Amino acid sequence: MDEKTARAELARLAARIAEADRAYHTDDAPVIDDATYDALRRRNEAIEARFPALKRPDSPSEKVGGTIAEGFSKVEHEQRMLSLSNAFEDEEITEFVERVRKYLGLARDAELAFTAEPKIDGLSLSLRYEKGVLVTAATRGDGSVGENVTANARTIQGLPQKLSGAPDLLEVRGEVYMRHDDFAELNRTQLAQGKKPFANPRNAAAGSLRQLDAEITRARPLAFFAYGWGSLSEPLADTQMGAIERLAALGFETNPLTRRLSTPEDLLAHYHRIEEDRATLGYDIDGVVYKVDDLELQRRLGFRSTTPRWALAHKFPAELAWTRLEGIDIQVGRTGALSPVARLRPVTVGGVVVANATLHNEDYIAGRDSRGEEIREGKDIRIGDRVQVYRAGDVIPKIADVDLAARPDGAEPYVFPDTCPECGSEAIREEGDAVRRCTGGLICPAQAVERLRHFVSRAAFDIEGLGARQVEALYRDEWIAEPADIFRLRARYGSGPRQLKNREGWGEKSAANLLNAIDERRRIPLNRLIFALGIRHVGENAANLLARHYGTWEAFAQAMDAAAEGTDAPAWQALNDIDGVGEVMATSLVTTLQQDRERASIERLVAELEVEAVAAPDPGDSVVAGKTVVFTGKLERMTRAEAKSRAEALGAKVAGSVSARTDYLVAGPGAGSKATKAAELGVEVLDEDAWLTLTGGL
Ligand SMILES: NC(=O)c1ccc[n+]([C@@H]2O[C@H](COP(=O)([O-])OP(=O)(O)OC[C@H]3O[C@@H](n4cnc5c(N)ncnc54)[C@H](O)[C@@H]3O)[C@@H](O)[C@H]2O)c1
Numbered sequence: 105m106d107e108k109t110a111r112a113e114l115a116r117l118a119a120r121i122a123e124a125d126r127a128y129h130t131d132d133a134p135v136i137d138d139a140t141y142d143a144l145r146r147r148n149e150a151i152e153a154r155f156p157a158l159k160r161p162d163s164p165s166e167k168v169g170g171t172i173a174e175g176f177s178k179v180e181h182e183q184r185m186l187s188l189s190n191a192f193e194d195e196e197i198t199e200f201v202e203r204v205r206k207y208l209g210l211a212r213d214a215e216l217a218f219t220a221e222p223k224i225d226g227l228s229l230s231l232r233y234e235k236g237v238l239v240t241a242a243t244r245g246d247g248s249v250g251e252n253v254t255a256n257a258r259t260i261q262g263l264p265q266k267l268s269g270a271p272d273l274l275e276v277r278g279e280v281y282m283r284h285d286d287f288a289e290l291n292r293t294q295l296a297q298g299k300k301p302f303a304n305p306r307n308a309a310a311g312s313l314r315q316l317d318a319e320i321t322r323a324r325p326l327a328f329f330a331y332g333w334g335s336l337s338e339p340l341a342d343t344q345m346g347a348i349e350r351l352a353a354l355g356f357e358t359n360p361l362t363r364r365l366s367t368p369e370d371l372l373a374h375y376h377r378i379e380e381d382r383a384t385l386g387y388d389i390d391g392v393v394y395k396v397d398d399l400e401l402q403r404r405l406g407f408r409s410t411t412p413r414w415a416l417a418h419k420f421p422a423e424l425a426w427t428r429l430e431g432i433d434i435q436v437g438r439t440g441a442l443s444p445v446a447r448l449r450p451v452t453v454g455g456v457v458v459a460n461a462t463l464h465n466e467d468y469i470a471g472r473d474s475r476g477e478e479i480r481e482g483k484d485i486r487i488g489d490r491v492q493v494y495r496a497g498d499v500i501p502k503i504a505d506v507d508l509a510a511r512p513d514g515a516e517p518y519v520f521p522d523t524c525p526e527c528g529s530e531a532i533r534e535e536g537d538a539v540r541r542c543t544g545g546l547i548c549p550a551q552a553v554e555r556l557r558h559f560v561s562r563a564a565f566d567i568e569g570l571g572a573r574q575v576e577a578l579y580r581d582e583w584i585a586e587p588a589d590i591f592r593l594r595a596r597y598g599s600g601p602r603q604l605k606n607r608e609g610w611g612e613k614s615a616a617n618l619l620n621a622i623d624e625r626r627r628i629p630l631n632r633l634i635f636a637l638g639i640r641h642v643g644e645n646a647a648n649l650l651a652r653h654y655g656t657w658e659a660f661a662q663a664m665d666a667a668a669e670g671t672d673a674p675a676w677q678a679l680n681d682i683d684g685v686g687e688v689m690a691t692s693l694v695t696t697l698q699q700d701r702e703r704a705s706i707e708r709l710v711a712e713l714e715v716e717a718v719a720a721p722d723p724g725d726s727v728v729a730g731k732t733v734v735f736t737g738k739l740e741r742m743t744r745a746e747a748k749s750r751a752e753a754l755g756a757k758v759a760g761s762v763s764a765r766t767d768y769l770v771a772g773p774g775a776g777s778k779a780t781k782a783a784e785l786g787v788e789v790l791d792e793d794a795w796l797t798l799t800g801g802l
């Protein structure tokens with residue numbers, strides 16, 4: 105990196121971090137997740153370390169928090185309210201201890217004690233007591249000037265308004281937070297009142313305290329842990345631990361998991377103990393804070409620009425959390441797949457409260473198969489177990505691990521159902537398939553509903569006014585049973601005794617609009633029709649390939665019939681030869697279209713439509729020709745193989761890793777180090793939709 109790029113990059117980072125800070129601290133509504141935010145800051149620090157002369161006067165590394173929101177009066181902090189340095193790895197703790205010892209010039213055998221306590225995930229508050237009376241309460245703000253929230257703070261349950269035996273001047277500092285059960289209750293109320301729910305307890309606490317109307321704060325269940333202090337007329341104690349005990353004696357809630365410890369090993373052991381208890385605390389924590397216990401040593405260590413030298417926040421990995429598995433639900437998908445879903449004691453992971461997570465499939469849950477053999481990928485997960493939840497970016501949360509040591513007595517191996525929970529049909533697993541499927545086909549209500557939902561989805565028929573919720577309701581009331589019925593709604597329910605416009609939630613106008621929108625979709629391009637059928641293994645891109653190859657519905661249907669004659673039929677060969685179609689997809693296509701009930705349902709649909717032919721594309725004018733593309737993360741609308749062959753067909757080069765020569769990184773959910781690397785190199789990052797838009801979708 106040269107100076108010019110570095111300067112531009114520092115400017116870009118300063119702007120992005122300031123925007124994220126504003127959203128997070130000032131508006132209580134983060135726009136990026138914490139891991140991404142932390143990566144931006146680390147990148148900023150790395151560049152500043154390499155080019156110290158380029159450090160901006162408004163550098164993010166010199167700043168704490170956000171700005172003051174409009175409407176609040178300001179409170180100047182006599183003692184600044186700072187941030188904490190972060191550590192993620194165990195080694196960083198040993199280094200921290202060594203750093204402190206060296207700074208203080210301690211002898212090898214001299215004892216150095218620390219306190220270790222949970223890092224509460226809320227927002228900090230400074231409470232100023234004069235002669236034992238609460239006079240002002242202020243948020244951290246930008247560290248020097250905070251927001252005056254005195255009236256709001258007075259409404260917090262259990263927060264002392266008067267102290268006896270306190271120093272004449274005492275500023276108590278601590279964290280305002282919201283307990284999990286209170287958070288859930290608040291979100292229920294928000295939803296019932298048609299308001300937006302909060303993403304997590306931290307945002308709820310911050311949004312509740314920082315209200316211009318204190319009566320709103322009063323109605324919100326906030327709590328406060330005291331862990332420090334600002335200005336004082338006389339010291340509280342000689343040690344951090346002593347000071348915390350004094351605050352407790354004065355009537356403040358202090359954290360019961362606070363310990364006084366000495367060696368890095370002891371600190372780490374306590375960290376892991378707290379991490380284990382995390383899910384059962386009833387409130388969110390995001391790490392453990394270590395502080396030098398001796399206050400005289402704290403004074404000697406002092407501060408860097410935004411953090412004390414005597415403290416360290418040892419963070420939990422942002423994407424992981426442990427919690428209890430309370431049950432396993434089985435969901436039935438469009439193709440009949442039975443998917444196990446973990447029902448969890450709610451836990452905040454990656455900034456979002458997670459109550460459900462995927463358990464993948466039967467083998468993943470099981471420890472042994474029906475013959476008693478150990479299953480290699482099996483985790484032996486049982487109801488009641490302590491499980492680890494993983495969530496990063498927008499990926500579906502998943503159960504990543506199980507803590508066998510914490511298994512409750514009497515927990516039984518999970519028995520995966522062999523009948524469909526929705527229709528009672530037999531659920532079978534084919535040889536080599538990890539998934540068990542309901543054999544009910546169209547008689548299975550779960551499959552029928554999922555197919556309808558898929559049919560009206562964005563990349564399929566995308567009928568305005570007919571979303572998943574509407575098709576579900578229409579299916580439930582037996583107005584539609586299959587896709588063809590959607591196109592019969594006008595004939596059946598456009599007039600007469602039972603009419604769409606008289607349904608709850610509908611009216612003259614919306615009903616007329618929907619019927620028109622449905623009619624508009626009678627003309628549909630072949631690729632969208634093929635995709636909309638929801639045939640197993642046939643995604644959006646496969647549907648595009650098939651449509652381009654066969655051109656018309658008639659040609660496609662005839663070819664499938666001909667291919668069904670056997671694997672030596674030329675039509676079967678031709679189908680398999682399409683770049684991007686494999687044997688699995690070909691088999692799925694041919695067998696589905698040969699099934700009487702399925703085929704009849706499809707024919708009824710096609711009879712309602714006017715299917716538009718699709719022409720083969722012109723590769724000449726592709727905007728990505730000659731560009732280098734890397735795919736990462738989970739792609740949802742195409743497989744990796746499809747994405748690759750598609751990009752190559754457009755003249756792009758597909759690479760496996762990100763480098764300075766990469767033009768685009770197409771990142772799906774769960775994109776890990778490649779996305780970070782691309783961000784560092786300034787490579788343009790697109791999500792899957794943006795990529796499809798750029799390349800013209802088809
Ligand atoms: N997603 C975003 O857009 C976004 C934006 C800004 C900040 N953030 C997140 O916020 C954090 C940075 O914010 P920060 O500067 O407040 O640092 P921080 O939250 O990492 O640490 C400092 C804070 O910890 C709190 N704290 C909790 N328990 C404590 C205890 N026992 N002792 C002492 N302090 C305790 C205090 O309020 C203190 O201000 C990062 O984790 C970052 O990911 C995210």
Ligand SMILES: [Zn+2]
Pocket residue numbers: 436524525526527528529542543544545548549550551
């Ligand atoms: Zn079923």
